[in-house]
Amino acid sequence: MTLIREIREDDAERFLHLCLRLDQETKFMLYEPGERTTTVELQRDRIQAILADGRSTILVAEEIGELVGYLAIFGGNANKTKHIGHIVIGIIEAYTGSGLGTSLFHAAEKWREESELTKFELTVMVPNERAAALYKKMGFEIEGVKRNSIRMDGMYVDEYYMGKIF
Known part of the structure; x- marks a missing residue:
């Protein structure tokens, strides 16, 4: 059972x-294989800062001691955007389609109830139809298109801006 x-x-x-691992498995995450330069110490510092923030968190999915997915919420810093949480989600390939994404979003919404966030936002590459379908299922709506947002495999790819208001 996934915790x-x-x-x-x-x-x-x-x-x-x-x-x-996600950098290796999918083209739909931001970093390409070998591009991420974070160390364990820097990662620990970042986790500490996120947890201390109060408007941000990372929810992890753990299976038999291994982390198999996550959903991060980054709350806005400026007074005018403190009500918005930007979402980043990643699930290893072996667990996609298993309902884990839905479970992570439900956990994020439960966490949000104790925060001052009234909106979640995210971006998704247009070709990532499986992820866009999950986000729509979870109540997100396309709010706009970011043209030529990503350069992937020598081509420019558009991204959807998606949001969900609570």
């Missing part, structure tokens, strides 16, 4: 390993 919980500082090495 979904808030990240801890002692997850830094396993979380970095998860991110590096």
Whole structure:
């Protein structure tokens, strides 16, 4: 059974390993293989800062001691955007289509109830139809298109801006 919980500082090495694995497995995450330069120490510091922030968190999915997915919420810093949480989600290929993404979003919404966030936002590459379908299922709507947002495989790819208001 997959456990979904808030990240801890002692997850830094396993979380970095998860991110590096996602860089290898999918073209739909931001970093390409070999591009991520974060160390375990820097990852630990970042986790500590996120948890101390109060408007941000990382929820991790753990299966038999291995992190297999995550959903991060980054709250706005400026007074005018403190109500918005930007979402980043990643799930290893072996767990996609298993309902884990839905479970992570449900956990994020439960976490949000204790925060001052009234909106979630995210971007998704237009060709990532599976992810866009999940986000729509979770109540997100396309709010705009960011043209030529990503350069992937020598071509420019558009991204959808998506949001969900609570």
